[in-house]
Amino acid sequence: MSIVQEFKEFAIKGNMMDLAIGVIIGGAFGKIIDSLVKDVLMPLISVITGGDVDFSQWFVVLGDNPNNLQTLEELQKAGVNVLQYGSFLTVFINFLILAWVVFLLVKVMNRLRKQEAPVEAPAATPEDIELLREIRDELKRRPQV
Structure with missing residues (x-):
């Protein structure tokens, strides 16, 4: 597979779009958090400490x-x-x-x-495991010779 085909497959599958959207949202979220710290929390800390931070x-x-x-x-x-x-x-x-x-x-x-x-229900036990458990239980119930 050529590198161009690999890139085309990568871009078409959506991985590149997911990454681009993540970077854009991350940048916007970073600005929100930076503003929260600079414009809201730091002035409150400055008031609490009684001075400039x-x-x-x-x-x-x-x-x-x-x-x-x-x-x-x-x-x-x-x-x-x-x-x-x-x-x-x-x-x-x-x-x-x-x-x-x-x-x-x-x-x-x-x-x-x-x-x-x-809440996920527990996975059903496979049929072969159930059969083996039945055999084990039956062998335990039989009298020992």
Whole structure:
């Protein structure tokens, strides 16, 4: 089978469409979750902690600061080497919150799936197994010689 035929079969079977739809929905879902974290949860956490949760202005100046600049923007414009650990900390906290929200959503979805799943009847025992069990039981009932 040629590679073109394999690709055609792959595309026609719907695998590629399923993948494309999954990527599109995943991207949209990612935006929803990002907005939930940034626009809803982070302001609530900021109110609870009594301060700003944005640590992006936390930095350490590495090297010389000849003009004694104080803000991150001024330091970056001047080309001063700056370690911006606060920006990393903000992104890391956002990631942890995002991961927790996704975990909770998956947990709720799994619970809903379990409730919707019909109770399956146990599979019928094959006829040959039933016959063997009958033979076994009959042999147990016979008196030993």
